[in-house]
Every structure is written in C-alpha cells, then in structure tokens.
Amino acid sequence: MAQLPQIAILGSGIFVKTQYIPRLAEISDLFVLKAIWSRSEESARSAVEAAKKFFPEVECKWGDAGLDEIIRDTSIIWVAVVLAGQIQVDMSLRLLKAGKHVLQEKPAAACVGEAETGLSSYHAFGADLPFRPIWAVAENYRFEPAFVEGRKLMTEVGDIMNIQVIVEGSMNSSNPYFSNAWRRNLTGGFILDMGVHYIAGLRMLVGSEVTSVSAITSHVDSTLPPPDNISSTFQLENGCSGVFVMVVSSRTPKILWRVVGLKGTVQIERGNKDGKHGYTVIHYTADGKSQSFFHPFCGVNEELKTFLSDISQANLKKDGSHEVEHRLSYAEGARDVAILDAMLESGKRQGAPVQVKRF
Numbered sequence: 001m002a003q004l005p006q007i008a009i010l011g012s013g014i015f016v017k018t019q020y021i022p023r024l025a026e027i028s029d030l031f032v033l034k035a036i037w038s039r040s041e042e043s044a045r046s047a048v049e050a051a052k053k054f055f056p057e058v059e060c061k062w063g064d065a066g067l068d069e070i071i072r073d074t075s076i077i078w079v080a081v082v083l084a085g086q087i088q089v090d091m092s093l094r095l096l097k098a099g100k101h102v103l104q105e106k107p108a109a110a111c112v113g114e115a116e117t118g119l120s121s122y123h124a125f126g127a128d129l130p131f132r133p134i135w136a137v138a139e140n141y142r143f144e145p146a147f148v149e150g151r152k153l154m155t156e157v158g159d160i161m162n163i164q165v166i167v168e169g170s171m172n173s174s175n176p177y178f179s180n181a182w183r184r185n186l187t188g189g190f191i192l193d194m195g196v197h198y199i200a201g202l203r204m205l206v207g208s209e210v211t212s213v214s215a216i217t218s219h220v221d222s223t224l225p226p227p228d229n230i231s232s233t234f235q236l237e238n239g240c241s242g243v244f245v246m247v248v249s250s251r252t253p254k255i256l257w258r259v260v261g262l263k264g265t266v267q268i269e270r271g272n273k274d275g276k277h278g279y280t281v282i283h284y285t286a287d288g289k290s291q292s293f294f295h296p297f298c299g300v301n302e303e304l305k306t307f308l309s310d311i312s313q314a315n316l317k318k319d320g321s322h323e324v325e326h327r328l329s330y331a332e333g334a335r336d337v338a339i340l341d342a343m344l345e346s347g348k349r350q351g352a353p354v355q356v357k358r359f
C-alpha cells in the first residue's frame, strides 16, 4: 500500500478548530496529520487538544524552533497555512522555497501589491527547485455546488442586462470573528476579509473577469474597522455591468447574487433548509415559472479533496509539470483581492473609476 502523505497545519485559530480539523477528519483516510504549529505554545496546544480526538498521533509545535522542525521534516509534503492575513504570503513563500506544497487560507494577500510581489517571487524561485511546489488558495465558494450549478444556468438567461451582488452581513459582537485582531487591522477591514468570498462567488457565477470598478465607501458603525459599507458598480470583460453592495453589519442578514438576462434570471441566495446552512439557486424562466434547488455547504470538503488529489497527481509527475486545478490556484485568489482592492481605492477617491489589476 502506498504511504499516506504527511501534512501539517500552521495556525490554531477559530477556523482551524471549527473547519480544518473536523473537515480533515472526514477524509482522514487520505493523509496523516503530523503536526499543528502556532506562534505560542499555549495556542498550539489548544488546537492539538481539539485535533487529538480525530488524530491521536498529532504533534504539537510552536515558535521558531517548531517551525524549523516542520520545514526540515521531509516527510511533511504539504502544509495548510491558516494564519493572520497579513503574514500568510511570507509564510507560504518560506514553505514553498523549502519544497512544500502549500494550501493557504484566503484572503490570498492583504493587498494587491503583496499578491503581485508574492507571485513574482514564486515564479522566480520555482526554477531552482527540482519541482515547483503547488501554491493554492483555499476559497471554498469556488467549490460550492450552488455556484457550479448557477454557472451552468448562465447559458439559459440569454443576454445579461444586470448583475447584483447584495451582502448584508451580521458581523456584530455575537460573531466569533468580531474581536479578531488581525481582521480588524487589515486595510479594508471586514470588507476585504469577508468580501473575497462574495467576489469569488460572483466570478464563479458569471465566468468573466471584472475589469473596472467605481465605488463609494463609508464608515458608519464605529464598533467596526473602516470602511464598513461599500456600494460599487463594476464592469466585466464581456461588457456586462453590475453592482456590488456590502454592509458589514446589518440587522437584516442577506447574501444574494442575481443575474438578470433577457430570457430569465438566476439567483443564488444564502439560506437554510432542514437545519442545514447552504444556498438556494433559483432559475426564473421566460414563461414566468421558476425552479429552485437547495445545496447545503460543502465547499471546504470539496476544496480539500481537490487539493489532495492535485498533490498526489503532482507527486506522480515528479517533473513539476502538473498544473493545479484553476479554482485552487494562487492567481484566482489574487484576482478576488485585486477587485476589492480596486473598489477600496475607488472609495478613497470618491468613486473615481479604477482598473482592476490583471493576474
């Protein structure tokens, strides 16, 4: 029997404990979780505690020494980087240089400039290694079946007249991420951290790139970092235009993507059914009828499974010719950041049109 790949997780925050550990546990026949690392011993231990029930052998690593051990351990072939948004790119590059495949959490970068320099150093050093390790960004929205299905329905709506992305978030003090220091300290605040998901959903659904934006931003709720609301128009490469509206904290939570065409409309809306959270896809047809389908969340599982399968493909082709599945590629994550970065920039300039950086 082939030996299972060994992996490590860097990070011990809420998302590691509530998503990575349980979702990885569901596919634990595919790899061995060798270590969990955090900057401090205390937080590393708390995540290891949570993981022990599924992965009894997992080792606890912390600080610079623990990180060096993971980097030097040649049995660890990939690492999940689930750290503060400001330090993820540096950490990912360090691991990639050491020849580890990396699955980095979103956002791909803290700003578009960081994504650009990160990608160019990745391309530069890849040539010195015997193979180019995979640098993937974990964006579960690209793996949610609702968006995969919504995209297929785009062929049914005819010429597109308008696209709407309406997000009324509920990021208040009851939310476990509300007090999180690095998210509050990110330029763009929660608009960037949460917004990349909604932009990823938009790009998945319409299958065309956003080329330019114009936005108004404001800071109303002083308990949140600025800005906390944004109204943007955007133009796609295929000529269509739309609006992206995001309120970080509202009393009326709603997350909706809607594409209005000459022959019908497709809408994806966050909701729940039979106690499960997920998305409802509604297809309104020209005859005034509609059909709806509910898809419970499963994007994190799908994305992890796809990444694992990419790693095993890459290991079979030792020459580094394996291309990562495009929904996981770092450039896809960078494109989401580039759009929000352009919207935030436009907001700072009172709505001046801003071109989106291409990747």
Ligand SMILES: *[C@@H]1O[C@H](CO)[C@@H](O)[C@H](O)[C@H]1NC(C)=O
Residues within 6 Å of the ligand: 170, 171, 172, 173, 174, 175, 250, 251, 252, 253
């Ligand atoms: C936060 O938002 C949720 C969803 O709207 C709501 O149920 C909850 O009461 C809010 N909490 C506070 C402290 O406002």
Ligand SMILES: *[C@@H]1O[C@H](CO)[C@@H](O)[C@H](O)[C@H]1NC(C)=O
Residues within 6 Å of the ligand: 086, 181, 182, 185
């Ligand atoms: C906030 O960000 C700045 C600059 O990016 C950094 O110097 C500072 O240490 C950060 N503070 C926290 C609490 O993360």
Ligand SMILES: CC(=O)N[C@H]1CO[C@H](CO)[C@@H](O)[C@@H]1O
Residues within 6 Å of the ligand: 216, 217, 218, 220, 229, 230, 231
């Ligand atoms: C861009 C946008 O919609 N800004 C609004 C944010 O909320 C305040 C208060 O409701 C409005 O005055 C802004 O116009």
